[in-house]
Amino acid sequence: MAAILWGEQESDGSYPNSLASPRPTPAHRFWEFTPDVEIAGPRATAIGDASQHTFVFRTDYTGKFVLRALPDSAQATALALKLHLINGGEVTVQTDDADDAEYVGLTLRPDTTPKFELEDDIRRHWRFECELRDSSPITLDYST
Amino acid sequence: MSPRLSPFPVGAGRDALIQDDFTAWASNGWVATGDAVIVDCWGDADHIKLFVEMLGFWGNDPEVEQSPGARSTRLTKTYDGLPANRLVVVRVGVAFYAQDFGAAGKFVGMEINGVQFAPSVAASGTLTPALGEIVGYGMTNGDGEITVAFGCDDITVSCDLHIQFDNLEITTPAAELADIYYDAGVGYVNGNPISPTRGGISFDPQEVIEDYDFPGKTAPVEGCDEVVSSRPRCRTRFMLTGEYQFTVYRPDGSWANGALEGERVYTPAAARAAFGAGVYIEFVAIWPRARGDYVGVRFRKALCRQYALGSVDKDEGEIPVEIEARIPAGESIRTVPYELFTLPANAVSVT
Numbered sequence: 073m074a075a076i077l078w079g080e081q082e083s084d085g086s087y088p089n090s091l092a093s094p095r096p097t098p099a100h101r102f103w104e105f106t107p108d109v110e111i112a113g114p115r116a117t118a119i120g121d122a123s124q125h126t127f128v129f130r131t132d133y134t135g136k137f138v139l140r141a142l143p144d145s146a147q148a149t150a151l152a153l154k155l156h157l158i159n160g161g162e163v164t165v166q167t168d169d170a171d172d173a174e175y176v177g178l179t180l181r182p183d184t185t186p187k188f189e190l191e192d193d194i195r196r197h198w199r200f201e202c203e204l205r206d207s208s209p210i211t212l213d214y215s216t
Numbered sequence: 217m218s219p220r221l222s223p224f225p226v227g228a229g230r231d232a233l234i235q236d237d238f239t240a241w242a243s244n245g246w247v248a249t250g251d252a253v254i255v256d257c258w259g260d261a262d263h264i265k266l267f268v269e270m271l272g273f274w275g276n277d278p279e280v281e282q283s284p285g286a287r288s289t290r291l292t293k294t295y296d297g298l299p300a301n302r303l304v305v306v307r308v309g310v311a312f313y314a315q316d317f318g319a320a321g322k323f324v325g326m327e328i329n330g331v332q333f334a335p336s337v338a339a340s341g342t343l344t345p346a347l348g349e350i351v352g353y354g355m356t357n358g359d360g361e362i363t364v365a366f367g368c369d370d371i372t373v374s375c376d377l378h379i380q381f382d383n384l385e386i387t388t389p390a391a392e393l394a395d396i397y398y399d400a401g402v403g404y405v406n407g408n409p410i411s412p413t414r415g416g417i418s419f420d421p422q423e424v425i426e427d428y429d430f431p432g433k434t435a436p437v438e439g440c441d442e443v444v445s446s447r448p449r450c451r452t453r454f455m456l457t458g459e460y461q462f463t464v465y466r467p468d469g470s471w472a473n474g475a476l477e478g479e480r481v482y483t484p485a486a487a488r489a490a491f492g493a494g495v496y497i498e499f500v501a502i503w504p505r506a507r508g509d510y511v512g513v514r515f516r517k518a519l520c521r522q523y524a525l526g527s528v529d530k531d532e533g534e535i536p537v538e539i540e541a542r543i544p545a546g547e548s549i550r551t552v553p554y555e556l557f558t559l560p561a562n563a564v565s566v567t
Contacts, residue, residue: 099428099440141428195444214432 074101074168076137076202078156087164091146091153091200093139098214102167103138104201105212110134112182134181134203135210137165140191142198147188150200154186157202165204170213178204233304234295234386238263250289252281254371258291263382264366266291268319270373282373290327290367295386298360305387306352306364310335311345311380318375319368326381327365328354335379345380362386388507403452403539404500405464411456414534417501419513421554422447448515448541448554450501453534457525465523465537467495491519499539502559510559515541517553 075092082088093100112130117123142150157163157180165175180186186202204210238244239262248258253274259265266289274282298304306328312335315324325334337348356362366381402409403417423446427436454461459471462482468491469484485491496519502512521540527533541553 095428095430096439098432098437099430101430101432103431105431214430216432 073097073166075166076153076163077166078153078161078163089149089152091139091149093141094143095141097168101214102212103140104136106136107210108134109209131207132181132205133207133209134205135212136201136203139200140197142200144196146198150188150198153200154188157186163204167212170216173212175206175210178206181205232385232387233298236384238382238384246291246293248289248291250367251284251287254287254289257289260380263380264291265380266366266368266377268371268375268377270375272374274373286370286372288367288369288371290365292363292365294361294363296359296361298356298362298386300356300358300360302356302388303353304356304362306354306384307349307387308384309349309382310337311347312337312339313345313378314341314376315339316341316376318372319377322371323369324377324379326350326352327367328352329363402502403450404502405497407498410464411454411461414453414455417450417452419450419501422449443552446552450499450513450539451537453536455532455534457535464497465520465535467491467519493545496542508561510563512557512559514555514557515539515553517542517544
């Protein structure tokens with residue numbers, strides 16, 4: 073199941089907190105996943121030949137994850153996750169993709185804030201969006 | 217031909233055309249045929265038993281004729297008094313004890329007009345039988361008859377076969393021409409017929425079913441559909457213009473004497489305010505079916521959303537209406553506000 077998990081991991085490998093779409097597979101997948109990479113450090117372009125120069129303090133691999141069709145009952149959990157990320161907490165993301173990829177120890181992408189908003193008032197569907205960071209690439213394959 | 221399993225679901229709650237518990241079956245029209253020795257293996261009094269247990273020799277006796285080596289038997293009866301030329305479903309209970317050695321892999325079961333049907337269970341191989349049934353089907357002939365047979369084929373010695381048949385039922389399938397509904401239908405409001413109709417009553421659940429979208433989708437997926445909304449509606453043309461009928465056609469109004477002598481005036485309630493709870497009706501549309509009973513749709517709460525008065529030269533006037541279902545107050549907002557139902561031929565009420 074595609075989910076964002078956090079908290080002290082139990083002995084059986086489960087997490088006490090999770091945010092996921094209630095829809096059955098494969099309709100529970102993350103939406104609008106967007107990988108990215110950027111460096112923390114100065115960048116400059118040489119005037120003479122336009123070559124790129126950087127001093128890399130840190131490399132941030134990021135991924136945007138969106139959960140949709142969350143019900144009213146997910147409001148408290150979504151707010152708790154948002155607060156956890158804002159406070160620098162780590163999460164585990166289970167993608168349920170073709171490779172069953174799981175990313176552990178992700179944190180909030182610098183200078184971003186998770187969003188939680190009502191997407192459809194009649195259907196009572198909520199949307200949770202966040203951008204997360206890791207030190208190695210975050211990818212997702214939903215081609216199958 | 218390999219024995220088959222019936223494709224038809226037997227209608228739940230439907231009265232059987234024939235029920236036979238095989239009491240004293242031996243004197244009730246059943247005829248045993250087949251090869252020597254095995255033809256004598258039918259027994260018991262109040263259920264039909266086929267018990268064939270031969271070790272080494274037919275008849276357990278080398279002096280008995282052993283040819284043919286493979287032997288078959290049938291117990292056959294023709295049931296009559298059924299509707300002519302009708303597809304019927306025949307169901308019989310079985311208790312299946314043993315099918316081994318020279319009986320293993322051979323046909324054991326029921327024939328309907330010569331077509332073989334197999335039990336739903338295999339032999340238990342123990343003193344406790346496997347309980348199941350055989351469901352077969354066939355057409356009655358022009359005299360309303362159908363031939364039912366039980367039996368086995370090509371049993372060889374040594375063999376062990378023990379099966380019992382009991383409680384036969386002949387019914388009509390759940391899906392057949394008798395389920396066609398016809399004629400104009402009648403509309404009931406709060407349990408009473410409100411008016412004759414012209415042109416029939418149509419029902420449309422107007423349900424919107426959504427198949428979930430998801431990244432990578434190529435086609436809708438099993439288990440990923442839901443009813444998003446529904447607006448069940450019946451349309452018909454009523455004909456009566458009584459005071460009560462107008463309170464249904466245009467809810468939330470009142471009749472009073474008018475200014476002219478003998479005049480009566482119906483004044484609808486003011487706009488921009490919710491209808492009172494008392495104006496909602498229970499609406500039932502019901503149609504007769506070819507089998508003689510009824511099928512219908514019920515809105516436990518409904519509102520007439522549209523009406524009009526129309527007249528035609530030298531003909532009766534009509535009032536086209538649309539009646540729409542509502543979720544009863546206090547029930548879950550996920551309730552689907554209609555139900556389909558059937559009623560028996562002798563039903564006296566729709567509520």
